[in-house]
Amino acid sequence: MPISMTEQCDADKLTSIYDSDTYGLNAMRETLPSHCYKKIKEVMATGQSLDPEIADMVANGMKEWAIKKGATHYTHWFLPLNGLAAEKHDSFISIFPGDDRLLLEFSGMQLIKGEPDASSFPSGGIRSTWEARGYTVWDATSPAFIRREKNGATLCIPTAFCSWTGEALDQKTPLLRSMETVSNESLATLSSLFQENYKKVFPTLGIEQEFFLIDRQFYLSRPDLINSGRTLIGAKPPKGQEMEDHYFGTMNSRIISCIQEVEWSMWKLGMPLKTRHNEVAPGQYEVAPIFERANVASDHNMVLMEVLKATAIKHDLVCLLHEKPFAGVNGSGKHNNWSLATDSGVNLLEPGKTPSQNARFILFLSAIIRAVDIHADLLRASVAVPGNEHRLGANEAPPAIISIYLGSQLDEIIRSLINDEKSQDLTQSQGDNNMSLGVKGFPPLPRDSTDRNRTSPFAFTGNKFEFRAVGSSQAVAFPCIILNTVVAESLKFIREEINREMKQHSKNYAFNLVIKNVLKQHQRIIFNGDGYGQEWKDMAHERGLQNLRSTPEALANLNSEKNVKLFSDSGILSSVELNCRQMVLYEIYCKSITIEAKSLNEMITTLIIPACFKHQKNVAESLNSIMPFVQSQKSFPQPLAQISHLQDLVESVNHLSDANSKLLASIKHSKDVHDEKVLATYLSQTVIPIMNEVRKHSDHLESIMDDSYWPLPKYSEILFMR
Template sequence: MAEKLTEIFGADVFNEATMTERLPKKVFAALKKTIKNGEELDPEIADIVANAMKDWAIERGATHYTHWFQPMTGITAEKHDSFINPTSDGKIILEFSGKELIKGEPDASSFPSGGLRATFEARGYTAWDCTSPAFLREDAAGVTLCIPTAFCSYTGEALDKKTPLLRSMEAISDQAVRILKLFGHDEVKSVSCSVGPEQEYFIIDKAKYLKREDLIFTGRTLFGAQPPKGQEMEDHYFGSLKERIASFMKEVNEECWKLGILAKTQHNEVAPAQHELAPIYSTANIATDHNQLVMEIMKKVANRHGLVCLLHEKPFAGVNGSGKHDNWSIVTDTGKNLLDPGKTPHENIQFLLVLTAVIKAVDENADLLRLSASNAGNDHRLGANEAPPAIISIFLGEQLEDVVKQLVETGDAKSSKQGGKLNIGVHTLPELKKDATDRNRTSPFAFTGNKFEFRMVGSSMSIAGPNTTLNTIVADALCEFADELEGAEDFDIAVHDLIKKTLTEHQRIIFNGNGYSDEWVEEAERRGLPNLRSLVEAIPAMTSERAIKIFSKFNVLSEVELHSRAEIEFEAYSKTINIEAKTMIEMANKLFIPAAIKYASGLAGSINTIKAAVPSVDVSVQEGLLKETSSLLATAKASLDKLQAAVAEAAEKEGQEQAVFFKKSVFPIMDELRKPIDALELIVDKEIWPVPTYGDLLFEV
């Protein structure tokens, strides 16, 4: 398998190795300059690249190509075109031009635009992102050459998630290079953000999934009583893989490796039926492309195995939901990680300045960072005893917290705590080198050695948004630092004073304690940290004066683009809750209430039959069950009527008003309806209950 792995890795990618083989040296050198330095690509070179790409794809069985892009839906989109062109003799030739490689024209009218485009205005453009390699994908449609692209409107606004990401990557690179030059690193020409997203997901049996309308329509269970066993025994986490799951993971890995995706880690997660896949780090835009592909691959491979992959943040109540830990760091083109503290971080002034910039950025823009990790599904997860709270804070660990404390209190850091050795107490076991800092799984934004782990991101989300925000806000902090330091008479004194002053002003964002505790919520409020409990509360941050200033300053998103995205977010939330509410109404009306009535009717018939046969027999048990069932039925019907009325009222509203109404008025009634139905599930015969239970879904794979 090891030999096979080295052969298949990247086999379906038009990567650097393939380009070296197939492109003339001058063409390859010119393309490398474009990729590395952002230089404009000569159209003649594009023609040569396109022809080589086409020949490579056709040799591998490709008949079509597509500009693969990431609209505001959060998933990917594609329109396939074949390579065929007619000839005068009635036959065809296979062609692919540089123009077709560089530019595509999909219909933009049906994608979310937040008012940027009217329905009748259909034109949009896709533009080749040459920094992310093209790849081949094989499915029932055959082999398709996929070309990663950005997507914009006819009037130039970004209609996708990749364009702002690419802009933010340029912004942080420019500002970080300014800082590095002040430290004498003139050899550094660019800086990239390195990202590794850990992907959590659930796997359930497909046959059972198809019997649950809520899972089909919404991705989560809207009803479901707790099974006798959940995750309380903690026996699933890192447990041995079931054969069916192991077979699924094996195929997922192979599919990933062929596409050059550095799938590294796989294991069982905390909740039953929950698992995780983690990659090695890649440049932010490539990591984003790869993560979108990972989610697609997991869904397709699961289907082949008679399984279903659930990426919703909270598919099952009462057990852990799924996140996507976004591990983020900053790396120079010379290979230096700017977030590597070294052995003595108190002496590493360059690291401390970059760290201080991140602390400042997160504190000043906590609302934007919270929004970047928000969707309707994640509202169920954030703040529960399984995930980071909705309050943004930074965990630095004992070592760096001590350094920060020294700088704030005395103005000078003279030491760094060291990890030492860990003696396990068994002579045959080796003495282990101990890290200077423990980890904190309750922190939403934690420093973990040489990177920050943004743990709030939802499992179904594109990582483009969180990384766009991170890049932009840190670029802004670095820009402010560079503006101040470039004019300093004595750089050493100025950088020291700047670090001390900034850490003093923003130390409130640092919290190393238990983020799940009620005490932290109270403490955060005293510190003045925002606690945005839901997506609806967070969206207005996108159009705040500060957000407009920062995103416009670096040309990441214009004011118009920000307003459009806010509108898209409100609309997406309303649509999500509307679909969930309507699904609940249908399931309650057509499945659960009829099943409970059937059960009650059976009880009533049984009571009457027994009383008729032997009047003296005690039927109090049956009568008690009938009374309880009837009471729950009445409660469920009352909540159902309220939900139908609320959904109808919501339809009369729009925009932010509608989203707020869904959150405050519709969502609570959905919870009301769920409670009596879940209680009925625990009473009604399993043979009568119309859908697979949590026990069936979580434990029978």
């Protein structure tokens, strides 16, 4: 079918604007001297440090480019531990000494290093609040970009953020450290065992982002959405997602107009958004990009969340990124498709067509299986955010039990290796002690030979692993840090074990022995069935796998002796930095649940109970108005419906009021608990159950009250009206 003129214009426009607001290689080639361009290109490709001698040239080129794009200010854009992006804007303006001339300046030092006030960012006790100094350092491997607003533009420079004493106060610093570590361990493994030499191995991410879009007027009428990002009360509507008519359905014109504007914005920023569609729940949607290097993908996803929220408002909508904004319908996740790729583009999780490629694939797969089994507690902790408590294991998302899904074909091969079946012999000798390292009878695996098991938190999907347990509101950096770290440690362990066995046995035998032992010891983590059923919970318990349902339970393991040693030995996080992250996550959890509890208490007190009283009065007055007539007529039927309804109202309001009083008392008691760990457990085990009780009575009242008296927009309006 021929392309229309309009389609051709759109295609040309997309080609011309893609990456146009990013100071990437194209912009650098046009603004930098050739020798400077070659050096910065090498820095971006390998992650090496930037030569200070070319910093001024890069800064000047970046400034001139940004000014032409309309930028008057620049900011060191960084990711503190609160899970959000942070920025401090400075203008390019300067005054020449002794003159009134206005200059526009931006030096190499200003590019590489900044000094924002760090006093109000969470630090987990690393420093006192009066120690305000913090530093930002440019991440040259993640391109600077332009962010546009109605009245101007700002040059955003992705940076790392650390305290004045040198500890990492952000997500980017340990992410870059973990990327370097997993690269080094991968390179060492490839070189020593397979004679494959590369310059770099990069973790890659493809991040599927789910979210809700609702009408802004409904949002502004719901204090719970404004304060906490989710509805704390709300009865189930007559229709939810039962008809399964929203998933992959035709997109509403208002919605697609909003998402299209998001796409154009992200394409300009060099983020290759490829997919958009309706998700399962009404009002829920998903967009997904092509794979990128982990640190760039992390930055792009943070920008995407900001653009989604800002663009939605332009269309009189609100974007909800909470993992579970509405009860009774599916919540939102952020599926992290993770893999390892060499600098030449080889995907190390791609099943091979040659024996050597298959052996390489089996080794990396075995390392991941071992890593996930030993460090399942860390992977669970990495997704331990308040919103995920409502989502994980709720028949829409993976359970809190961490397991690996491989698919039937790959699982059969793994079982054959464990059981030492000759038809699936792992290695083949080729004379001069070079290894063929194939799996005899191992057929070439097509990329889509495995199902995308929705019930698995960590599923192999052809040439990558999909970490489905990550929450939709999360910064992806921390789960990626954990994954990079544990896989690096496992690669090192397997390589050293093979080298140790090679002192007594042939290379082939040592490889075969170590891989078989690793798979045998850690096969318990593999599960290919339905993760939602009670049968899996029972089986997981028998296997010794943890089922950490609450955030406090999951976070308790973060700084265990095993984990402190893991991060300290790898140099990715010191014990101080790891403890800091645990305390910040506890703090975020406590503040989030406290805000929810206070918001719920206030809504019930000031909105719901007064509305119930008005309705009670109306029913009582209606009943009183006919009672004289009923009593005067011996054969007239009693108004049992009104009596029953009034009785239900009074009893339910009493229950609601009592539960709300308990909630208020629990909130007051929580103020006396000063240890964050103890407080988190108290909120989880005491306050949240009371909140659930309050909601139960409120939702019942919503379902029986006159609609005109209910003071809040209902689910049937919020989810379906566009």
